[in-house]
Structure formats: C-alpha cells, structure tokens
Amino acid sequence: MKTLEPLIPTEIKFGRNMEYRFKWTPLTDSLTGGKSTGEIIQHDHYVEFCGTIKSVNNSSWSMLRSHKLEQDLSEVKFIEIKLRTDGRPVAFEIEFNPGVQQEKYGYMIRMHKNTWKTIKLPINHFKRVLFHNIIPGEIDKENLKKVLRYNFSISDGIVGNYSIDVEYIKFL
Numbered sequence: 358m359k360t361l362e363p364l365i366p367t368e369i370k371f372g373r374n375m376e377y378r379f380k381w382t383p384l385t386d387s388l389t390g391g392k393s394t395g396e397i398i399q400h401d402h403y404v405e406f407c408g409t410i411k412s413v414n415n416s417s418w419s420m421l422r423s424h425k426l427e428q429d430l431s432e433v434k435f436i437e438i439k440l441r442t443d444g445r446p447v448a449f450e451i452e453f454n455p456g457v458q459q460e461k462y463g464y465m466i467r468m469h470k471n472t473w474k475t476i477k478l479p480i481n482h483f484k485r486v487l488f489h490n491i492i493p494g495e496i497d498k499e500n501l502k503k504v505l506r507y508n509f510s511i512s513d514g515i516v517g518n519y520s521i522d523v524e525y526i527k528f529l
Contacts, residue, residue: 363429363503369526371404383408384422384457384508391416400522407520410511418489418512420450421521422457430501430528436464436478439524444470447521449478450486450508453500460487462496463510473522477529 369379383395383406393416395408406421430451438449451462463486464478480501484491489512507526511519 363427365429365432366528368528369423369507371523371525372402373399375399375404378424378426380424381406381421382424383419385419386413386416388457389416390414391418393417393419395419395421397421403522403524405520405522406509407518409518410516412514412516417514417516418510419519420508420510420512421523422508423506425455425505428504430480430504431498433480433501433528435480435529437475437525437527437529438466438478439473439475440466440468441471441473441522442466442468443518443520444468445511445515445519446513448486448489448508448510448512450510451483451501451504452506452508453503455505458488460485460492461508462486462500463491473524 383397385393385395392411392413398405408419410417447466448463449466462483464483468474483496485494509521
C-alpha cells in the first residue's frame, strides 16, 4: 500500500472561505479540570478566537488548535502570520507529536493591543516547549518533516477575557 506524502503548505487562510483541511477548533483546560472557555467566530476574512481564562485546579489555558494533517516544514525558513490580539502574549506552536501534552515547538508573540500586524517568525528562533515551559536545547529539524498541527495558545496565567483575530499564516 502506498503511503501519502506529507503536505508542503504555503498558506492557510482564515475566515468564511477557510479550507476544510485546515479546520480549527477551540481546546481549553477543561481537559485537566479547568473552567476556561474558548469560542471561534467566523468573519469574512479572518477568524476571532475569544473566551475567558479562569484559574481552577492550577489550570488556566485555552488554545485555537488546527485539525491533524501531516505536513513537511523542513524547507520553511519563516512563518508569517497576520493577526490582532488584545495585548496578551500568545504562543504560536507547531506540534509534531500526537498528544497535546507532548513536546512541541513554540514562539511567543507579543503585540500592541487591538492593532493588526504582520509578523515574520524565523523557524530557527522557535523554542522547545513542554507543558507551556521552555525546555533546553535546539529544535530538531527532522521533526519539521512530520508536523501534525498548529496552535495559538493563551497560557500566561492572567485570568479574564481574551481575544485573538487571525487572517492568515504563510510558510516562506
């Protein structure tokens, strides 16, 4: 039986015309006994991810998570994202392991409140992350050949409402 080659993505567009294969869903700390919320609101050319972070049972996080789709980012040098936040730090994460609580690669994004911005994230500046904490060592480029999904993660420990708007992700 022939195995499928991983997708080499060029762009993920958000909004009402988003491709189904790049569908996104909210995931919250309710998996670990928390009470945070997250909801997706579709707009014409972007998606809004909003909710409330609540600190319960030492758990306070929420994420916008893409569906699983095997991808190869080994030749990608930069990830460009157009987004707007409420001023909270947001982590953009690359998952290459099947479980949400396993190691992934992350990049912390800090932006001014309520301002659309296009940011360019160098792949070689991503950090190894486990349970929302940076772990020592360089990223392993081999793992970029087997990317499974992406996350926009809110886990800064600040309780209250949050909002992130995303228009696109480009792989350069």
